[in-house]
Amino acid sequence: MMTTNWPAHLPVVQVRVARPTDKLAEVVRFYQEGLGLEVIGGFEGHDGYDGVMLGLPGRAYHLEFTRHEHGSPCPAPSRDNLLVFYIPDKIALDAMVERLGAMGHRPVEPENPYWGRRGVTFEDPDGWRVVLQNTAGI
Numbered sequence: 001m002m003t004t005n006w007p008a009h010l011p012v013v014q015v016r017v018a019r020p021t022d023k024l025a026e027v028v029r030f031y032q033e034g035l036g037l038e039v040i041g042g043f044e045g046h047d048g049y050d051g052v053m054l055g056l057p058g059r060a061y062h063l064e065f066t067r068h069e070h071g072s073p074c075p076a077p078s079r080d081n082l083l084v085f086y087i088p089d090k091i092a093l094d095a096m097v098e099r100l101g102a103m104g105h106r107p108v109e110p111e112n113p114y115w116g117r118r119g120v121t122f123e124d125p126d127g128w129r130v131v132l133q134n135t136a137g138i
Helices: 024-034 090-102
Strands: 014-021 038-046 050-055 061-068 080-086 118-124 129-133
Touching: 024 038, 024 050, 024 090, 038 080, 090 118, 090 129
Parallel strands: 014 061, 080 129
Antiparallel strands: 038 050, 050 061, 118 129
């Protein structure tokens, strides 16, 4: 049985996944306009860094993208490193696919065929892969 509360020995209140990019505006547009994440914060000129945080409702889980004034190259890892969004509503998933398509993003073949059975894989502007999976998750 899955619990909805963090265990007492791991009192986490927030999870942030952060990575650098040299394409901050394009990456933010992909995740905000294409996927529909909300901009929940940001900063400029912090020790040479600019950044934007995008998240899901409640802000407990979010992504942070940063750019350093001297460059922030971040080559994408293998094609099997994935950020997966579980979206049980097929109509909502199809709308996301349509928005991304209108922005010029086309689905890519997943490395692992499992993700192609009920999902659609895209690469963000840096080449990092995102799967829109049409299931409720675990």
